[in-house]
Amino acid sequence: MSEQVCFEDVAIGDVLPTLEVVVDETQMFLFSAATYNAHRIHYDKDWARDKEGYDNVLVQGPLQAALLARAVTDWVGASGRLVTFSVQNRATALPGETLLFGGTVTAVRGQGDGTGLVDLEIAGRRGETVLMPGTAIVSLPARAVIGAGA
């Protein structure tokens, strides 16, 4: 297990580890099943092409969001917490494409209660194309708090 990140360790401009994912149709099927989503655009190629004008079925927007949240919650660790998560669906993604999920620290403020809040600018991307821009606020523990228990 990786070491818990604490808010004192974090500075504006720090970059989160990037999560790289190639979504395939099996993952899309499982995600639609897990979210009870029968929208044809995620499994019916003829519908996606002929009725909606896309090149292929589309990766679910909520799956992109979930992958982006995963990049954030992986980084904050078990003693950190996702407080606010905001994203916009800007562009579609297709199965087989390499997607990147990550973020950058934009603000850090200690709360005086053994935690600090960290603002992040986050994004799901395909190469240079931003598919899903957003922001998040996470809570991280203070080093003193973690030092006692971990």
Place this chain on the structure above:
Amino acid sequence: MTELSLIPDEVAARVGTEAARATGEVNRRDWQRWAVAVGDENPLWFDAEHARAHGYDDVICPPLYLQYAVLGVTPMSALRADGSSGAASGNLQFPDAPKRMAGGESTTFHLPAYHRDELTMVRVIDSIVEKHGRSGRFVLVTWRTTYTNQRDELVAEATTSMIARP
């Protein structure tokens, strides 16, 4: 502008009203299936010992899964032609803008949710506006949603939007 609005009057009249209300039980197996579909093997969702060692009572529901815990059952005959279900959003109909896409979501998480918590979602239509973007006209619908648990504690609150295009 001589174009007719993409927003039917009867839909516009629903701004400010409750679009949907649903109650559902948070279920560990269901959130774990979702997490696996995301490739998200965070031990807080799977390993009770690990969760307890970090201050929780048990494994916790991934924050982004909360919205699915309240989903009900939609008969196949009630699905739209594109297979989607409007159940969670109040079945707003835009006959002149039938292509739907999730817009964005902003959620603040206040409390963890555990297996067998009973969540109640209340979703109110915040706004319905027609906009002009690079790819033409579209309708932007915004909802405000609260999630409370069986103790009437606010677990999360969200603003969600949807785009409908001609």
